[in-house]
Amino acid sequence: MTTELKEQDYVLLSAYIDGELAPTECRKLEDRIANCPVLTRQFNIMAGQSIVLRNQSDRLLNDRVYPELSKSIADILDQKPVAKRNPAHEQTESPLKARAANNNTAIWTGIGAAAAVLLAFVGGNWFNENLTNDPVALAPKTGTHLASFSQIGNPVLDHEISLTLEKTLSGDIRHVALAQNQTRDSASDIQIEPLRTFRQGGRFCREYRVTFPVDAATATQDGFYGRACRTGEGQWETVYRLIPGVELPDLEEATPSKHKL
């Protein structure tokens, strides 16, 4: 009687469950299972788990095939030109560009270049430290940027972003209404969408975008991109935010100690 299973026992049990054993091997194993409580228990666990996983496959199959993707695949199959969505990890150009196509085009066009510059500082938190104290960033914006809430130094927004990064899957959009806009209608709906997740410097980090209404009458939207890293349960530290209309700090002025590169 077996008291401790060997690697080969697991292989045999697994192949038996999958119907991959030859008939003679099946009979031998069945005899062993019938006479060995350890093997019986292991078989019951493995077979039980397999049944549950098989049964949930149908549920997974119906799980969120977005119409957008179906349409895109249909276009591919019909060999029509496909506007392939930028993979989140290749966002050198903002996907929001199309959405914010009103008079914000020029601003968003600059974001790709801004991102390229900022990526050099990832890991040092330099940009965030400077931006949060940067009078340019904190000053009310003019021109096309007419947000009704502060995008920086806003603890409520920071909390909602942290909550979203902690609990929301990439690609899912979380809708929130900030304190001054609690009516939660289409005009006050702030959308936070995690874009991708990755490990950096031993920490888990996520990039996200925040979209918010600027003018309810024209349904104009604006938004920004950000990156944050997880520092603890529910705690996300901002690495940077790419905000249209905010001038980037002069790279030459940063001290080496702040760069931490």
Added chain:
Amino acid sequence: MDTALRSELADLLPRALRFARSLTRDAVAAEDLVQTAYIKAVERIEQFEPGTRLDSWLYRIIQTSWIDEKRRDQRRGNVISFEDARETALPMQNHGGTDRIFLQAAMASLVEDQRAAMTLVLIEGYSYREAGDILGVPDGTVMSRVARARKILAALHDDDSNLTNMTASSEVRHDH
């Protein structure tokens, strides 16, 4: 493209997406991967041999596209899934390790090779040989990957049972 073939490829989308999700463990990355694979499938449609399984052929393209994608990722940083990032423990709540949510999380904790083999064999119903063809490995490798994955899942079951026992003991102590 042949109409029937086009229709069959379109019908395969949910399954293709499910396989892509099992590889990437990220909804957005899976959608990108599926799109890339379908573009390649259309480009290479002449290479498909009528009479063979179209789903296996498409899965193979998804698998190779994913390998290409990972090679690119190695140059620009390691992209991981949200499940990894959350660093949360498996939802062990005294359900005996056969709870659907528990198993889903446990599957996500497997290494990629094991998870892909488990998905193809257990969920998609491929034989070891067919799964080996899709993954580009011998069927013996599929067998051992699936067995190792099952061993890990079973061990998680034991951990959960231990948790159950510990909880029961503490409840007994509390009663006294």
